[in-house]
Amino acid sequence: MLGKKADPKDLKKALFLERENAWDHIPEAQLKSMKTYMSNYRSFLDYGKTERESVDTAIEILEKAGYVDIRKTKDTKKIYYNHMGRAVAVFRQGKGPIDKNLRILVAHIDSPRLDLKQYPLYEDEEIAMFKTHYYGGIKKYQWLSRPLALHGAIAFPDGTVNTIVIGEDDDDPVFTIADLLPHLAGKAQMDKKANEFIPAEKLNIIVGGIPFSNDKEVKDRVKLHVLSLLNETYGITEQDFVSADLEIVPAGKSRDVGLDRAFIGAYGQDDRVCSYASLRAVIDAEDPEVSSLILLLDKEEIGSEGATGANTVIAELVLGYVLARHGLDQSGVIRRLLANAQCLSADVNAGVHPDWKEVHELRNAGYMNGGLILSKFTGVRGKGGSNEASAEYVARLRNLFDKNGIIWRVAELGKTDEGGGGTIAKFMSYYTMNVIDAGVSVLDMHSPFEITSKADIWMMYQAFKAFLED
Missing domain, CATH: 2.30.250.10 (Aminopeptidase i, Domain 2)
Structure with a gap:
């Protein structure tokens, strides 16, 4: 700890939080991989403008990576489950006990x-x-x-x-x-x-x-x-x-935005930007110790109600299929596995608009090029209808992301009395698991042409991958 005799500049540097620009922290050695990722992500947007098309496109990507329909195999190492053509679950078995630990990424593939x-x-x-x-x-x-x-x-x-x-x-x-x-x-x-x-x-x-x-x-x-x-x-x-x-x-394809091509503009980035990152993270994770469950779901934009949304038993259904292959499909085993899971509810937040700063509380807002955005809670005004992550879970993620060079910050969705919104996180919390919202900042959210930062997208992908590998 620094004492009272410390130089004020050193003390400020040690104690104050400074906002980072994610572009400053992307190594040159990653730029080629990043460019390929963005190109593939734009293709995912262009060919998956509806939840049905997103499922079909996701399955095509999964099968090329060696994943198999759970109904066509007894193996559980790399499998997917197509739910009514409007949602898809992905399971990757880790090296550890299949019934003890689980990492979950859940995102949605429907858009306004x-x-x-x-x-x-x-x-x-x-x-x-x-x-x-x-x-x-x-x-x-x-x-x-x-x-x-x-x-x-x-x-x-x-x-x-x-x-x-x-x-x-x-x-x-x-x-x-x-x-x-x-x-x-x-x-x-x-x-x-x-x-x-x-x-x-x-x-x-x-x-x-x-x-x-x-x-x-x-x-x-x-x-x-x-x-x-x-x-x-x-x-x-x-x-x-x-x-x-x-x-x-x-109509039309996604586009790079800006003379420097810093941004991507497209329909449906809320929440396909997080869906694609989740999909790539589970495919690209290197030799994970803990098993992973990825849920790409429908109906979030209307409250996650309905048979293909998060307010269902789809997590239990898929894990039941998996654990049954290991003689562990009892409801108690499934519920304990979910209760002990760690989850990122992969969803976007609002980026500060330079012309509309007044709707944000700027100290606690998300910014373009600010990296991964964590939302400790969502909901409306007095946190109504929200999940709130525990301090212990946030601390664990801080350590994980800092250790892996991820640029991140915590943000709320606008001023307290301005509005707000909900996500899938509260439905996952029903299982009593640790869950927090994680995604990127978006400009022009819910419009026909939403804008995201490539640097933020890359940080999010790296964060999701580190989460599954940890």
Whole structure:
């Protein structure tokens, strides 16, 4: 310890916390690997814009790395479990006892979007339109006047399922929601609050405008033409929309942002940035002593409810499969394993926006290029609906990350009375395990074009890998 006679500069350096820039701590020897990682991550974003596509893309990556569907093998060394095509669990067996210790990374693969309604297609003023129902927390005005794509699947009564992706190839048409011109928007929009000037029922997609035939006595000729095109390509009738999961997402690929390419801009980085890091960490972890469970789940953006979300028994289900192969599938063994587990709830936090600093408490905020972000608690205002990590668990992670050269800081989601949010962490805490939120800062979160820092992403990946290897 430094005494009163210490030089003030030395004392300040020893006692004060200084914010670090993650770029200053990435060795030149890692830059090539980092560039490859970012390229592969962008591909994951581009090919996984929905939860179904994210599962398919994750499984393709896993199988190339030697992982096998748990239903097709008795081995438990490297396996995955595809849950209803909308969530995926990954298990990697460590060298130690399989029923004693466990590391868990849990992230989500759903993102805010527009879903088509059950009977979406209609014609109005000789324009064919789709009705939508927004999913998750969005600013509705951000979805106007931009190219949109249609992704999803249609299930037919005979058991077949057709996948649809329209709007991503260069030769594809795109869709859009037309806004009102400023000349006529004074009373209709401009005098209203931002959350009111575009009602949800006006988030309607333009899908066509050419009549099916010249017979003007036939009603809804444009709608008929659009439906005939869908039927010709995908076998769809209007009734088939009721057994479909069709999502409207921003069209186009992820992009590097900035002249120096410091950032990545893309749809769905909350939370696929953490999902991909979790996936790569379990694949790349070197000779782990402790077994790992990775959960990439659905429904987080609407509270983790539903059969493919975190508020289920999916962790118990997957571990039951695994432990049964070792004669240890008793419920008590599974619950004790989960209770003794250490978990990172891999999710993002808000980065300080240079133009909107007033919504943050700047001493306790996340910053772009600030490295890994830990959120000791989430929730709303008085920590409502949150999990809060213990001091002991935070101390253990401090030691782990410092030992491995990880740049990190702790952050809250905005000022205490400003708002807040919840994550999967509270659902994992039901098992009485140690859990804390860990991810990266994001600008423009929940928008069609979210921004992350490559330096932060790299620190997060390194942190997740160290967590699984420890």
